[in-house]
Amino acid sequence: MVFDGSNLRFKIENNYSSNLETANKIFKTINELINGEIEIKLTSCKLKSTFFYFDYDNYLRDYEYYKDVFSNSNIVIIDFEAKILFKEINEEFTLKKADIFNYIQYRELQDFLISKNEFTPYHDKFSKQFVIIGKEKGAFHIGYNSLEKRKISNEDIKPFVEELKSEFVKKEFIQFFKDVIINSLHSTDIKDRLFELTKSLKLLLNLTAKDYESYVLDFAIDKIKSKFKEERNKYFESLEKSIDTVSKQIVSFPLTFGATAFASYQVKDKPWILILIVIAYLLYTFIAFKVLSITDYNILCLKSDVNKEENEIKNGYEKVYADFKEDFIKIWTKIRKLEGLVLILKWILSLLFLIFLLFALVQIFNPVASDKKEKISVETETINIIVKEKKHPKEN
Numbered sequence: 001m002v003f004d005g006s007n008l009r010f011k012i013e014n015n016y017s018s019n020l021e022t023a024n025k026i027f028k029t030i031n032e033l034i035n036g037e038i039e040i041k042l043t044s045c046k047l048k049s050t051f052f053y054f055d056y057d058n059y060l061r062d063y064e065y066y067k068d069v070f071s072n073s074n075i076v077i078i079d080f081e082a083k084i085l086f087k088e089i090n091e092e093f094t095l096k097k098a099d100i101f102n103y104i105q106y107r108e109l110q111d112f113l114i115s116k117n118e119f120t121p122y123h124d125k126f127s128k129q130f131v132i133i134g135k136e137k138g139a140f141h142i143g144y145n146s147l148e149k150r151k152i153s154n155e156d157i158k159p160f161v162e163e164l165k166s167e168f169v170k171k172e173f174i175q176f177f178k179d180v181i182i183n184s185l186h187s188t189d190i191k192d193r194l195f196e197l198t199k200s201l202k203l204l205l206n207l208t209a210k211d212y213e214s215y216v217l218d219f220a221i222d223k224i225k226s227k228f229k230e231e232r233n234k235y236f237e238s239l240e241k242s243i244d245t246v247s248k249q250i251v252s253f254p255l256t257f258g259a260t261a262f263a264s265y266q267v268k269d270k271p272w273i274l275i276l277i278v279i280a281y282l283l284y285t286f287i288a289f290k291v292l293s294i295t296d297y298n299i300l301c302l303k304s305d306v307n308k309e310e311n312e313i314k315n316g317y318e319k320v321y322a323d324f325k326e327d328f329i330k331i332w333t334k335i336r337k338l339e340g341l342v343l344i345l346k347w348i349l350s351l352l353f354l355i356f357l358l359f360a361l362v363q364i365f366n367p368v369a370s371d372k373k374e375k376i377s378v379e380t381e382t383i384n385i386i387v388k389e390k391k392h393p394k395e396n
Helices: 016-026 056-061 095-115 158-167 171-185 190-199 201-266 271-316 318-365
Strands: 007-011 030-032 037-041 050-053 074-078 084-087 122-124 129-134 138-143
Touching: 016 084, 050 056, 056 074, 056 095, 084 095, 095 158, 095 190, 129 171, 138 171, 138 190, 158 171, 158 201, 171 190, 171 201, 190 201, 201 271, 201 318, 271 318
Parallel strands: 050 074
Antiparallel strands: 007 037, 030 037, 074 084, 122 129, 129 138
């Protein structure tokens, strides 16, 4: 293989037609030379987002550059046998390219395990080892080789790596996974332990899942139920307090409105007193809104707590969650109804104030004169007027 910085010349001894077809797919300029040699001009690549590597080692060393864009990039590797390995954008796993796909999963698994403090409390970059702590055997060293060239598997290990990541939300699962690794790999050479872990990941996950399920079913159910029953009672108590607060508001609204309206009618001929009553009712409305806002905040905090509790049980104890599903439905139903009631009360409170304000404005700008008297019509034709005549003194 000869490379002058722009042109790459090499000889294809095996699968000539297949490799030439791959080269034609990638490059614009390909010169066929004698004795099966071809020359490729790398700057004439037809494809965008493409990484070129002159051998497999070069591909391994460049991991940090393509790890975040692996799926959305073309990878071209010309190995020591002058065979072109080509991974296209969004290409799916194939047995022929298993090493290319599984290597990036191996590195992702390595980075993931090292980054989790609850799994790896200690990491030594110089010796290329990290430590996990088992319940019974204590510290256990796991060595790794970032430039691992050995075949990991003929099967795509990505689903198992993703499954492991999703299971790491369960603290108990992490501890069981560590114990399974220690029991399974204790006789493996330290420097080969991550390779063997990755190679046997499917089996290790199955063993961990069985241990974890046994733990949940045999030991954790009563503890979880007891804990949730306490939390459930707190949730219902919080809801009852909020409902009590809202109930007081429901009772006070009509009474306050009725009393204010009556007082306003009594002083309808005194605009300045009416204005004072309007201001007082405005302040009452403001305070009532503040009380309802506190209830809103309590509901928001309660929703956050309930949602967190439900997700923890659902994600951590799936089989146990079925026993509590009905309770969560009741809690969420009460929360939704309480939210709706508070919203309705806010609208009613606003409407009552607008009605009272309109009433007050009518009274202020259309006053009724206080000295205006009602007239009574009386028919005088039927009234007999008797006049008593006075006697003259001499007539006595």
